[in-house]
Amino acid sequence: MAEAQHAISEAKHDEKAGSWEPKIVGFLCNWCSYAGADLCGVSRYQYPTNIRTVRVMCSTRISPHIVLDLFKAGADGILLGGCHIGDCHYISGNFYTEKRVRLMKKLLEDAGVDPSRLRLEWVSASEGEKFSKVVTEFTDHVRKLGPSAVKKQEAAKAKVMAADDASVTFRLRALVGKEYNLETKGNVYKNTLDKAELEKLIDVATMDEFERSLILVLAKGKSRSVKELGSIMEVPTDKVLRHIVVLRQKNLISMEHPEGFTPTYRTIEIGGEQ
Amino acid sequence: MAEKKAAANEKPRIGVFVCHCGSNIGGFVDVPSVAEYAKTLPDVVYSTDNLYTCAEDGLASIREGIRKHDLNRVIVASCTPRTHAPLFQATCESAGLNKYMFTFVNIREHCSWVHMKEKDKASKKAKDLIRMGVARARLLEPQEEAKVEVTPASVVVGGGVSGMTAALSMADMGFPVHLVERDGELGGFIRNLNNLYVTEKSASETIKPLIEKVKAHKNIHLHLNSQLKGVEGFIGNYEVVIGTKGAEDLKAKVGTIVIATGALEFVPEGLYGYNQYPNVVTLTEFEILCKKKTLPKLKNVAFIQCVGSRGQVKSYCSRICCNVAIKNAINIVDNYENMLGLMEKSGTVVEKIPVETKATDEIMERRRRRRGRERGEEGEAEEVKLGPSEKIEVTVFNRDVMAYGVEHELTYNKAREKRVKFVRYTTDHLPKVYMEGNQLMIAYFHETLKLERTMPVDMVVLSTPLVGQPDAGELSQMLKVPLGQEGFFLEAHVKLRPVDFATDGIYVCGTCRGPADITECATQASAAASRAAIPMAKGYVQAEALTSVVDETKCSGCGTCIQVCPYGALRKNEKGYAEVIVAACKGCGCCGATCPEGAITMTNYTDAQLLAESRAALEEV
Numbered sequence: 046m047a048e049a050q051h052a053i054s055e056a057k058h059d060e061k062a063g064s065w066e067p068k069i070v071g072f073l074c075n076w077c078s079y080a081g082a083d084l085c086g087v088s089r090y091q092y093p094t095n096i097r098t099v100r101v102m103c104s105t106r107i108s109p110h111i112v113l114d115l116f117k118a119g120a121d122g123i124l125l126g127g128c129h130i131g132d133c134h135y136i137s138g139n140f141y142t143e144k145r146v147r148l149m150k151k152l153l154e155d156a157g158v159d160p161s162r163l164r165l166e167w168v169s170a171s172e173g174e175k176f177s178k179v180v181t182e183f184t185d186h187v188r189k190l191g192p193s194a195v196k197k198q199e200a201a202k203a204k205v206m207a208a209d210d211a212s213v214t215f216r217l218r219a220l221v222g223k224e225y226n227l228e229t230k231g232n233v234y235k236n237t238l239d240k241a242e243l244e245k246l247i248d249v250a251t252m253d254e255f256e257r258s259l260i261l262v263l264a265k266g267k268s269r270s271v272k273e274l275g276s277i278m279e280v281p282t283d284k285v286l287r288h289i290v291v292l293r294q295k296n297l298i299s300m301e302h303p304e305g306f307t308p309t310y311r312t313i314e315i316g317g318e319q
Numbered sequence: 320m321a322e323k324k325a326a327a328n329e330k331p332r333i334g335v336f337v338c339h340c341g342s343n344i345g346g347f348v349d350v351p352s353v354a355e356y357a358k359t360l361p362d363v364v365y366s367t368d369n370l371y372t373c374a375e376d377g378l379a380s381i382r383e384g385i386r387k388h389d390l391n392r393v394i395v396a397s398c399t400p401r402t403h404a405p406l407f408q409a410t411c412e413s414a415g416l417n418k419y420m421f422t423f424v425n426i427r428e429h430c431s432w433v434h435m436k437e438k439d440k441a442s443k444k445a446k447d448l449i450r451m452g453v454a455r456a457r458l459l460e461p462q463e464e465a466k467v468e469v470t471p472a473s474v475v476v477g478g479g480v481s482g483m484t485a486a487l488s489m490a491d492m493g494f495p496v497h498l499v500e501r502d503g504e505l506g507g508f509i510r511n512l513n514n515l516y517v518t519e520k521s522a523s524e525t526i527k528p529l530i531e532k533v534k535a536h537k538n539i540h541l542h543l544n545s546q547l548k549g550v551e552g553f554i555g556n557y558e559v560v561i562g563t564k565g566a567e568d569l570k571a572k573v574g575t576i577v578i579a580t581g582a583l584e585f586v587p588e589g590l591y592g593y594n595q596y597p598n599v600v601t602l603t604e605f606e607i608l609c610k611k612k613t614l615p616k617l618k619n620v621a622f623i624q625c626v627g628s629r630g631q632v633k634s635y636c637s638r639i640c641c642n643v644a645i646k647n648a649i650n651i652v653d654n655y656e657n658m659l660g661l662m663e664k665s666g667t668v669v670e671k672i673p674v675e676t677k678a679t680d681e682i683m684e685r686r687r688r689r690r691g692r693e694r695g696e697e698g699e700a701e702e703v704k705l706g707p708s709e710k711i712e713v714t715v716f717n718r719d720v721m722a723y724g725v726e727h728e729l730t731y732n733k734a735r736e737k738r739v740k741f742v743r744y745t746t747d748h749l750p751k752v753y754m755e756g757n758q759l760m761i762a763y764f765h766e767t768l769k770l771e772r773t774m775p776v777d778m779v780v781l782s783t784p785l786v787g788q789p790d791a792g793e794l795s796q797m798l799k800v801p802l803g804q805e806g807f808f809l810e811a812h813v814k815l816r817p818v819d820f821a822t823d824g825i826y827v828c829g830t831c832r833g834p835a836d837i838t839e840c841a842t843q844a845s846a847a848a849s850r851a852a853i854p855m856a857k858g859y860v861q862a863e864a865l866t867s868v869v870d871e872t873k874c875s876g877c878g879t880c881i882q883v884c885p886y887g888a889l890r891k892n893e894k895g896y897a898e899v900i901v902a903a904c905k906g907c908g909c910c911g912a913t914c915p916e917g918a919i920t921m922t923n924y925t926d927a928q929l930l931a932e933s934r935a936a937l938e939e940v
């Protein structure tokens with residue numbers, strides 16, 4: 046107990062003195078990057094103490110939601126480690142990881158978070174030294190970026206919340222789930238799609254879903270006009286209106302007229318708790 | 320099941336065992352304070368530190384802790400789960416605790432050993448890591464491992480030397496085997512060949528006893544003119560459809576599958592005048608001519624090695640062609656008249672093709688020659704008997720000769736002693752095949768003399784690599800086993816699991832997994848057969864309780880998960896929802912991260928568990 050209290054006062058002290066330490070979470074796949082981190086230890090390569098690692102069987106386990114949820118909770122940096130392409134223990138797992146990381150970075154960017162706070166690295170079981178280099182370098186990088194804005198600014202947090210919500214929409218999950226196969230094996234007509242075109246399509250969808258999710262976050266428990274939403278989001282009002290049409294069709298937002306003729310909108314919350 | 324539920328509903332009682340690992344952890348982390356800290360965490364009812372948790376007294380303290388404090392979850396904070404998890408899990412089980420209620424926290428490889436100069440920070444990190452472990456442990460649930468029965472029967476695809484050897488091995492062990500061969504005959508590629516290196520017999524003679532045994536074996540069901548048309552299921556429980564020309568499809572239940580579909584020879588279209596000039600042939604074509612005794616009359620033969628391999632069209636070395644070319648070069652020199660069928664006509668068939676392998680004479684001979692050279696006497700080649708070879712010149716253009724191992728080097732030397740010329744070329748100066756009037760010619764750069772040279776030839780033999788079957792992709796998709804970049808099947812691990820696929824229950828051998836000669840094919844085939852026999856002999860496999868679980872109330876039946884699973888471990892059930900084949904699922908989590916409806920979660924790696932563990936890292940304490 047004494048120890049714990051000591052830790053608490055230490056943390057407070059740190060903040061006051063401005064000696065902030067980045068909080069970094071690493072997800073490592075059991076077969077390569079976790080083993081690489083083990084070898085790093087066995088070989089006594091040193092690295093900064095900031096990273097906290099979580100073992101998963103494969104990098105492919107990490108859905109965008111897990112990463113964005115952690116950013117929402119205030120992570121300063123997240124490292125995903127996997128096997129080199131072609132070496133995934135589950136054959137093709139990391140192909141999907143690559144696609145998902147692209148989506149996560151796009152969502153972070155849309156949410157105003159520097160996407161380099163998320164890093165994907167391939168580290169094999171024999172690359173102990175590489176692991177220490179990766180962690181050292183990434184920790185320094187995150188330190189330079191400074192603390193995540195999520196912890197201090199409500200607006201920043203709202204955006205990351207929206208990004209997280211967008212990441213679990215059917216449309217984005219289905220798109221990014223099918224992306225790899227569409228690129229390599231083709232659609233039902235056996236036509237493979239051009240990579241650049243597919244990425245463009247996904248980026249547009251990502252931006253749409255993010256903006257719609259942000260509208261729902263902003264209008265949660267607070268009725269807002271299109272103009273108001275547009276100015277907070279820095280999105281043209283006609284685009285906001287188009288999103289609202291879609292959200293109304295999906296029965297996710299309701300229209301209200303509290304101020305005469307200007308309609309305002311409020312997120313419909315399922316399960317009460319308005 | 321009842322026991323499992325009861326345990327799941329119980330309030331967590333967590334015990335934490337922090338290890339000093341001698342001074343490996345204790346020297347760099349304040350272990351007692353870390354163990355003290357653990358006591359402050361939610362649901363932790365007991366915490367202690369051990370000098371060596373993995374030693375007998377450490378394990379005893381875990382067992383005692385479980386009994387004394389009625390622990391229903393155990394955390395060991397020590398080294399790496401990759402080596403020690405099984406030991407601690409077994410310890411928990413021996414004290415009546417489900418092994419899935421155990422959590423490993425790595426404070427050695429991931430903490431004390433990588434932060435050796437910052438004891439305070441390392442100790443704080445160790446506490447954080449344990450807090451993360453506790454967050455995870457609180458959400459654990461006991462799991463039962465599924466036991467899956469294995470049908471003790473196998474299907475082997477491909478009836479070459481590999482497929483036959485594998486089938487015969489398993490049949491001899493008493494397992495019924497379906498042997499599926501696309502052609503109307505057994506034997507595979509060997510049927511093209513004249514003789515085999517380092518044996519004196521013809522290829523068909525060599526393979527005959529094997530074919531006869533296979534045909535006669537009561538446990539082997541031979542399906543000629545047949546192909547695998549469909550496969551469903553998973554280890555122990557495959558249902559295969561065997562399609563035979565002109566017959567009805569046959570369904571068979573098998574527990575394992577062995578792939579032995581062989582390879583083809585690369586056709587050097589557009590290289591060295593192939594298909595452009597007469598008498599430019601591939602190695603296989605040459606062997607066929609020899610075998611049929613239809614070689615034209617020749618004075619001058621050139622082999623060109625590495626045609627289309629090692630970076631030309633294919634990146635790899637085909638492993639066998641040097642030795643095949645050497646074999647053929649010796650055959651021509653020694654046995655030319657027989658190969659033309661001349662001796663046969665005159666009634667003096669030479670049965671034996673003399674490729675000698677007697678090491679002692681050979682070595683003595685080489686030593687004598689080397690001594691001769693050392694004395695500056697270059698010309699003692701006359702000591703070697705010249706057979707009918709004077710009639711024919713053989714030149715092997717090569718990048719370097721890969722005559723590896725014991726016999727091949729000797730055979731290579733034999734060829735040189737028989738005046739087969741080995742001329743090196745580099746990729747900067749490829750030999751050129753062309754016509755001068757009616758004469759086939761080779762132009763080449765003599766690397767030693769640094770001179771451009773030309774020579775007339777009667778025949779050019781191109782040594783091209785073995786290449787994967789053009790339709791291997793279909794089989795790969797049907798079975799969900801991978802093909803490598805070069806079109807050969809890809810084993811689970813190049814060093815440690817050379818004849819397994821990553822998918823349990825499917826095995827691979829022979830040239831379909833890469834160039835190999837017959838000895839190597841037979842070795843691999845025996846290995847694949849014994850690997851396949853393991854689950855069949857045992858009768859069951861136990862699946863780790865680390866699989867995906869579909870929530871039918873959320874699943875929309877979109878099928879995305881089925882597309883992404885590398886093991887074919889998901890299928891649609893009769894209601895149209897996704898269903899996990901527990902025995903086939905490897906627990907990678909790809910489907911879970913993919914499912915657009917969020918309908919899939921992983922046992923023992925749920926979103927809630929992962930998020931609790933990682934979020935705990937961010938807590939301010």
Ligand SMILES: Cc1cc2nc3c(=O)[nH]c(=O)nc-3n(C[C@H](O)[C@H](O)[C@H](O)COP(=O)(O)OP(=O)(O)OC[C@H]3O[C@@H](n4cnc5c(N)ncnc54)[C@H](O)[C@@H]3O)c2cc1C
Pocket residue numbers: 476477478479480481482499500501502505506507508509512514515516545546547579580581582583584602603606639643646785788794828829830831835836837838840
């Ligand atoms: C020119 C040349 C000379 C050689 N000389 C020698 C030598 O002297 N000594 C030596 O040791 N090795 C030699 N080899 C190598 C030897 O031929 C191979 O190692 C051996 O034949 C490979 O046997 P396998 O059973 O793996 O494949 P294969 O013999 O190719 O057999 C594969 C079988 O599978 C069948 N098949 C393919 N696809 C399917 C399908 N989808 N469904 C059902 N059946 C299918 C094929 O019809 C074939 O019968 C030589 C090779 C070449 C090219």
Ligand code: SF4
Pocket residue numbers: 869873874875876877878879880881896897913914915916917918919
């Ligand atoms: S991806 Fe999800 S929703 Fe689609 S079939 Fe699979 S489990 Fe069902």
Ligand code: SF4
Pocket residue numbers: 866867883884885886887888889899903904905906907908909910911
């Ligand atoms: S967890 Fe992996 S192996 Fe299991 S069903 Fe999902 S994708 Fe397939």
Ligand code: FES
Pocket residue numbers: 074075076077078102103104105126127128133134135138139
């Ligand atoms: S197992 Fe390492 S990335 Fe898949």
